[in-house]
Amino acid sequence: MKILCFIQTLDGKANNNSLESLFAAQEISKNNNAEVHAVVFNKDVATKLSSYKLNSVIYINNSELETYNPEYYLKSLELINNELNPDLLIFGHSYETRDWVPRLSARLDKAFVSDCVNVQFESDLHFIRPIYQAKLNEKIKLNNQGIVSFQAGSYSYENIIEGSCSIEEKSLDLQIDLTVRPGERFKESAEGVDLSNAEVIVSIGRGVGKIENVELVKSLAEKLNAQIGASRPVVDAGWLDHSYQIGSSGQTVSPKLYLAVGISGAIQHLVGMKGAKNIIAINKDPNAPIFEISDYAVLGDIFEILPKLIEEL
Amino acid sequence: MKICVLIKQVASEDSPLLLNEDKLTLKTDSINFVSNEPDTYALEEALQLKEKNDATVTVCTLGPESSRQVLKDALAKGADNGIFISDDGIDTSSPLSIAKTISAALSNDTYDLILSGLQSNDIGFSQVGLLVAEYLNTSHASLVMGTEIINDKSDIKVKLELENGWFQWSELSLPSSLTIQSGINSPRYATLKGIMSVKNKEVKEYTKNDLAISEDNGYSVVEKFTPLKSKETTTIQGSADEISNQLVDVLKNKLRIVS
Structure with missing residues (x-):
């Protein structure tokens, strides 16, 4: 072969x-x-x-x-x-x-x-x-x-x-009629969040439902002294800037703790965070793929769990 | 201008995926079938290009009888006509086979632009739109995040998503086949008027016999299976109070994230 x-x-x-x-x-x-x-x-x-x-x-x-x-x-x-x-x-x-x-x-x-x-x-x-x-x-x-x-x-x-x-x-003869004319590469995000060295990341997924609920997750992140991350649907919806995105089209992270809130775990997201040392995922769907790679699979409603958790921390 | 959008019917994200005894096919009676979400962004991009550039939009699918629904949904949103290719006798496990079949059907007409979603949410090869570019001898781009027809409709300018937060503008000669990244636009809903219009819109039909395509696609699927877990997972469930208490214990005593 x-x-x-x-x-x-x-x-x-x-x-x-x-x-x-x-x-x-x-x-x-x-x-x-x-x-x-x-x-x-x-x-x-x-x-x-x-x-x-x-x-x-x-x-x-x-x-x-x-x-x-x-x-x-x-x-x-x-x-x-x-x-x-x-x-x-x-x-x-x-x-x-x-x-x-x-x-x-x-x-x-x-x-x-x-x-x-x-x-x-x-x-x-x-x-x-x-x-x-x-x-x-x-x-x-x-x-x-x-x-x-x-x-x-x-x-x-x-x-x-x-x-x-x-x-x-x-050396090859590469004479061809080009149909593609690529331009210069550029970055467009001004915020430039770097999560590569974060110790604790609380990451927000589509399961938080709407932009108003992002604040709830941010309060949890504050209690844990954590940085915020997000899955692709969240940044696509404009709830957070694209620079917060974790996954194949965003950042790759390996924190001590990755706490995924309302993230189902599409493969494009998992490749960006599966190197985390500990993974806690909160999701109401028992079949969410993120549970497959989680150390702690928390099965329940984030809107019931998070307020209580924030209060107790 | 003529635009064609490739759309696939797939299992919805929350459908239970139960394998039959052959370990190759899924029990379809428990599956809720929907339009592949990435393809809905491709359709929306086509409809927006139509509004700006005076184009017609054809939607094309290859699949079982049930997948006629994705054409109806797209026609209701504003596509002008459809192409239904029956998958009867066609090896739909192979991207080469799918792309050869679709290309044969599309070659009966001339399209300036072929759009498809970046990938299907079921088998996810992310290949068909790009294979079609080769078979129909068009330019191509993938992970497209923006489009603009330029130079008197002879070229298209596309914004591409690269790795690690980089982007790039690229100019392509038409005809072109583009795979569209999710999030490029906000897909519209069908209007009542749109839904009523579906029955007056033409859908061309093809079967395997209409399209001469070769049989050998180079590989076989041996089996499908549920992945083995690589980690030991502790499940935490119960009332919100119970869950919260357990999580505090994990965060304080086991992981020592907070004191």
């Missing part, structure tokens, strides 16, 4: 989610002796990758690839795929991956099993991915060649096996 793992980069650094997926590739190789090749568009990262246990690092040296453009990325991987003919293409399930790899799947006519959380080694390779907002999982077997991406946090990049391998440098 031959595996090709794409390493996404930004400002000369490898994307952590890509490195996690590289370790997943090494894990697969440990079980079936697959060759593992990494492909990267940045020279410094290529050098770093050459100190890992891989069969080779392919460094594509093209100025078109310095910043993300889906059409150049697509063309590059199409060319490299046709040259190397890997059985498995592996990606971290980043936003960029979500944007261009589906199209690669159609172009190469290879199935793309996206957002996997695990690999199981039975008689075949099986890929596990969450469905129905992580209430169920499905186990998938590729019939032959295919593409897989791994959800952030599925593996730890700190476990990558060191070694050494050669770097193969290539």
Whole structure:
């Protein structure tokens, strides 16, 4: 078996989610002796990758690839795929991956099993991915060649096996008629809340019902000397600024205590907070996915529980 | 301008998900089916673009008979016509198969813009709208947070959401297929007049036999299962007083968050 793992980069650094997926590739190789090749568009990262246990690092040296453009990325991987003919293409399930790899799947006519959380080694390779907002999982077997991406946090990049391998440098002919003209990246939130070092976070979900109830949760946060966070529906509704958002499109946090109030636990939220040391979730739905990863599952009505709790603290 | 919106019928968030003995299909009688929420943002964006740019909006779904309802709901909100593709005999577990089928149906017409929700809330591959872009040879963008038709309707300017709070404006040539991020707009409700108008709006029908598509989709679902819990969870329930007392105990004595 031959595996090709794409390493996404930004400002000369490898994307952590890509490195996690590289370790997943090494894990697969440990079980079936697959060759593992990494492909990267940045020279410094290529050098770093050459100190890992891989069969080779392919460094594509093209100025078109310095910043993300889906059409150049697509063309590059199409060319490299046709040259190397890997059985498995592996990606971290980043936003960029979500944007261009589906199209690669159609172009190469290879199935793309996206957002996997695990690999199981039975008689075949099986890929596990969450469905129905992580209430169920499905186990998938590729019939032959295919593409897989791994959800952030599925593996730890700190476990990558060191070694050494050669770097193969290539330049590709990327002359295509562009249909996409990306502009500069920008941030728009003025508030800029940083929750990455917060010890205690009280996080607000759609279950608080309306903006007037946000104050109730803020009073609890004050009692606990906690910072406020929120799930996506809350910031989309304008109850709190976008900078408070925790999850795949917001911040990733790992506080000592994460207290989720009225958060059901969509997978996009869970990836941003599952690293918390202790998780307490208050929700009236016993099937809320957040209870699956909670240390304390508090089943009840937040509007009855919170006033009493605030009074007693 | 012609805009097509892809909409899927999915289980509502609070539906019980019970697997049949085949470990592959769900017991559908306990499920409440609704329009996939992310797709409702795509529909709203299409309706707003229609109001600004003199466009027609077609809504398209692929699914069982019951999913005709998502077309009716969209037509009631203001879409002009619909396309219903029966999923009978089509492998709907595979994004490639779904996208090939939809692309074959859409290729009978020429759309300037194809919009879909970022992902479905059931299987959640987040792929179909982008695969359709490849099959129909259009430009594409995903995680779209804003749209504006520019350059005499030859291009579209989109605001994209990137990771870690970053955004980016990008200009795309039309035709284009965009996947829309939730929260981009506030989806409207149907009016009574809109609901009354549904019966006068055309819905084109397709079955597998109308659309020549290949069978092999590259993978098989071995089984579906309930995830094993990775943590030991203590459940706290009872009256509000009991719950509050227990929580205070946890916060003070077990986690030592407050003294």
